[in-house]
Amino acid sequence: xxxxxxxxxxxxxxxxxxxxxxxxxxxxxxxDLLSEEAVNDPVRYYGRLRDVSPVVWNARWSGWVVTGYDxxxxxxxxxxxxxxxxxxxxxxxxLRTQASTYEQLLTFLSAFFVWKDQPYHTHIxxxxxxxxxxxxxxxxxxxxxxxxxxxxxxxxxxxxxxFFAEFAFQLPVIVIAEFLGVPPEAREDVKVWxxxxxxxIFVNGDxxxxxxxxxxxxxxxxxxxxxxxxxxxxxxRDDLLSxxxxxxxRGDFLSExxxxxxxxxxxxxxxxxxxxxxxxxxxAFDRFPEQWQRLHDNPDLARTTVEEVLRYDGPIKxxxxxxxxxxxxxxxxxxxxxxxxxxxxxANHDPKQFGNPEEFDIARMPNRHxxxxxxxxxxxxxxxxxxxxxxxxxYLTERYSRIEVRTPELRYNPNMVSRSLKRLHVAPHAR
Numbered sequence: 001x002x003x004x005x006x007x008x009x010x011x012x013x014x015x016x017x018x019x020x021x022x023x024x025x026x027x028x029x030x031x032d033l034l035s036e037e038a039v040n041d042p043v044r045y046y047g048r049l050r051d052v053s054p055v056v057w058n059a060r061w062s063g064w065v066v067t068g069y070d071x072x073x074x075x076x077x078x079x080x081x082x083x084x085x086x087x088x089x090x091x092x093x094x095l096r097t098q099a100s101t102y103e104q105l106l107t108f109l110s111a112f113f114v115w116k117d118q119p120y121h122t123h124i125x126x127x128x129x130x131x132x133x134x135x136x137x138x139x140x141x142x143x144x145x146x147x148x149x150x151x152x153x154x155x156x157x158x159x160x161x162x163f164f165a166e167f168a169f170q171l172p173v174i175v176i177a178e179f180l181g182v183p184p185e186a187r188e189d190v191k192v193w194x195x196x197x198x199x200x201i202f203v204n205g206d207x208x209x210x211x212x213x214x215x216x217x218x219x220x221x222x223x224x225x226x227x228x229x230x231x232x233x234x235x236x237r238d239d240l241l242s243x244x245x246x247x248x249x250r251g252d253f254l255s256e257x258x259x260x261x262x263x264x265x266x267x268x269x270x271x272x273x274x275x276x277x278x279x280x281x282x283x284a285f286d287r288f289p290e291q292w293q294r295l296h297d298n299p300d301l302a303r304t305t306v307e308e309v310l311r312y313d314g315p316i317k318x319x320x321x322x323x324x325x326x327x328x329x330x331x332x333x334x335x336x337x338x339x340x341x342x343x344x345x346x347a348n349h350d351p352k353q354f355g356n357p358e359e360f361d362i363a364r365m366p367n368r369h370x371x372x373x374x375x376x377x378x379x380x381x382x383x384x385x386x387x388x389x390x391x392x393x394x395y396l397t398e399r400y401s402r403i404e405v406r407t408p409e410l411r412y413n414p415n416m417v418s419r420s421l422k423r424l425h426v427a428p429h430a431r
Contacts, residue, residue: 024053024332031060033341034414042317042419043358046346055330063090063320063339064332067346069353069370071330075321075342076374079118082321082340084377086115089322090337102215104222105200111261114269114377121376127254128262128380131243137383140179144388147171148395155428156399160406163279163424172274172388173267179384180263181232181239186224190267193217197268201417221267225260240266266381274385276315276420277306278392283424284313285393286405288360295362296397302390305362309389310348310371312360317345317419319373344370345419402429 030049032038038045046067049056054068066072075082083089087110109115113124151167161167173194177187200214228241236242244259254262285292295301321340326333334340348369349357372379379385396403404427413420 022333023057024055026056026058026060026065027052031058033058033061033065033416039412039414040410042345043349046343047349050346050350053330053332055332057332058341061339061341063341064329064334065341065343066329067343067350068330069347069350072342072344072347072370073374075329075340076370076377078327079376081323081325081327083117083324084115084121084319084321085117086110089324090339091320091322102211102218104219105211105215108218108222108257108261108264109201111257112265113258113262114265114380118376123249123252124254124258124262125376125380126249127247127252128244130247130249131240132380132384134383136240136243137387140175140384141387141391143178144171144175144391145395147174148391152392152395152399152428156430159427161426161428163282163403163426164275164421167392168275168279168282168424169271171278171392172271172385175384175388176267176270179240180266181228181237181241182224183228189220190224191271193221194268194271197221197264198272201268201272218264221264222260225263226256229256229259229263270381270384272418272420273315273379273381274388276418277309277385277389279421279424280313280315280419281305281309281389281393282396282403282426283405283410283421284309284360286403289402291360291362292397292402295393299394299398301362302394303386304364304367305393306386306389307367307369307371308360308362308364309393311354311364311367311369312348313419314345314348314369314371315419316371316373316379316417318343318416319377320416341416344373396428399431400428401431403427404429 026049030045030052035045049065050067054071055064055066057063058065066075086092113121113128116124148171151170155161155166169191173191174187177190182190194217196213196217199210225241229245232242232245236246241259241263244254244263247254295305318341321342323334323336323338323340325336328334329340348354348371351357353368372382372385406425406427407423410424411422413422
């Protein structure tokens with residue numbers, strides 16, 4: 001935990017600040033993780049912070065911020081000493097306080113396997129993986145391709161398109177709803193509920209109205225999914241809910257609530273991450289238009305294109321952990337229950353790992369980015385997000401000579417976790 005300053009040593013802003021226990025302290029001007037620069041220019045912000053040290057103590061956040069590539073990857077791999085559990089340790093009290101009056105919200109958030117450690121995390125993930133296989137995801141490609149065309153073609157000839165409302169939000173929500181087996185007549189409601197849940201998870205601050213809407217959204221999703229899950233036990237179909245219900249590992253099955261909780265997780269996490277991945281990619285292409293034409297001329301680059309978007313301007317900036325026991329990251333001693341922010345956005349721009357990291361190069365190889373995390377907690381939905389993004393970018397470059405960003409000043413939601421634009425208006429130019 002945070003220890004008050006003792007004997008201090010300060011240098012000019014941007015240089016190291018240390019105290020007598022050896023900590024590297026984020027200097028004034030770099031300790032606000034939700035500052036204007038941190039939110040809207042994270043490459044510069046995290047770069048300046050990494051110049052101080054790849055691991056620094058942030059007194060304002062009361063935790064460590066890790067920005068070096070090797071240190072971030074090492075942190076993700078070290079799941080034995082760094083915990084992901086949001087309902088124990090230093091995260092538990094604030095989370096339970098914020099959502100204490102919202103029973104349904106708290107019950108199902110606490111069942112998300114991504115917020116658990118071994119052995120429960122691995123047990124549940126193994127069962128979910130039996131349904132969410134690469135083969136099952138790949139089977140969605142023709143339908144994703146069809147949806148991309150349906151959403152992209154009506155954009156032609158318009159000089160002001162709300163890209164989120166008409167494409168980036170629509171595609172992943174429809175895909176995950178269909179994949180789960182949600183009835184078509186409920187999909188519009190699922191979109192709204194997914195947005196409300198995303199606001200609880202990805203937006204900072206204690207906002208009672210946000211939690212109230214999140215509770216209502218969770219209740220509605222649970223009420224929608226429960227009878228479908230029960231029906232799939234006796235009448236399985238070719239969808240993800242059936243796969244999760246039927247998944248078995250050494251005689252164990254997911255409970256009804258575990259199926260529902262992790263289906264809800266896939267709904268909001270799947271749409272939020274993929275939506276921002278596609279939108280951020282459009283902005284990157286607008287800044288580097290030669291790469292747009294390059295993908296058009298070489299559609300085989302679709303796979304490496306998605307990887308470069310994930311590195312250059314991925315949808316997730318950082319993930320938090322806490323130390324279950326003392327450890328060392330970089331040259332800093334981390335104490336038990338210390339919070340640790342693994343900033344993969346910073347790692348993905350570390351010049352020690354990536355040559356010319358501020359260049360957007362859709363053929364970059366190798367590209368061992370940390371855009372979806374690393375280790376046992378790597379994003380379960382990454383294959384589906386990659387598929388959707390690759391189909392979207394491939395068809396959009398085929399259909400349009402340019403998608404011009406028309407939003408005068410791009411602004412991002414103030415959040416430590418996600419990299420999400422507040423709005424994105426574009427003008428697609430037909431070929």
